[in-house]
């Protein structure tokens with residue numbers, strides 16, 4: 142009997158110990174489970190808020206007609222050519238579209254950065270070429286120049302205009318978003334090919350300010366006695382059939398191209414035209 146009682150006591154103690162251990166394990170498990178659930182929640186919030194902004198920016202950057210207006214864009218404000226503006230408001234921890242629509246919430250920080258790379262415009266002539274306008278009139282475009290993309294600058298009678306070393310500007314958008322302490326960086330290459338939109342007044346004015354422009358003045362194959370402006374580019378009549386850049390000077394009282402067998406008959410000249418208000 143004495144022995145049995147001892148065994149029973151040991152069993153009771155073991156039972157109690159086992160219960161304590163099981164309870165302990167259960168507590169650890171449930172704490173971990175709850176912690177994981179919280180982590181999952183914060184991860185989900187990050188994903189949802191990030192995705193909302195991401196979807197919008199993909200839509201904006203994939204639109205080939207859309208560009209970023211760099212002059213108006215800041216670290217916290219992103220302005221697109223189509224008029225859409227995205228702004229991070231720190232006090233609200235939110236990103237808004239056009240000041241009114243909340244795109245993403247719970248944002249601790251959000252910055253916009255635009256990278257631009259320049260490349261030669263495809264319309265820049267690699268060699269001197271003869272240009273015939275819509276009405277059949279002829280001009281000669283020197284190497285390194287591009288005819289304006291603006292329709293009223295393409296007709297000789299209206300004043301044909303060329304631009305020196307026109308360039309395209311490809312844009313890349315880098316967005317850094319911090320949600321629940323975690324930063325995410327996403328990059329968007331704009332589908333726009335970076336060419337100047339000549340029908341957009343702002344871009345046209347910018348091109349006029351940025352590049353040297355020259356306007357074609359027809360000289361009707363006549364002989365001239367005076368070089369009006371040394372900045373002008375003269376094109377002699379022989380230029381259309383011969384290679385080499387025209388080099389003119391007044392020889393024996395006549396404007397003479399020494400590159401092309403001392404030709405004195407001038408087809409036309411490119412007059413430097415850099416005014417920005419027309």
Ligand SMILES: [Zn+2]
Nearest residue numbers: 377387398401
């Ligand atoms: Zn010449």
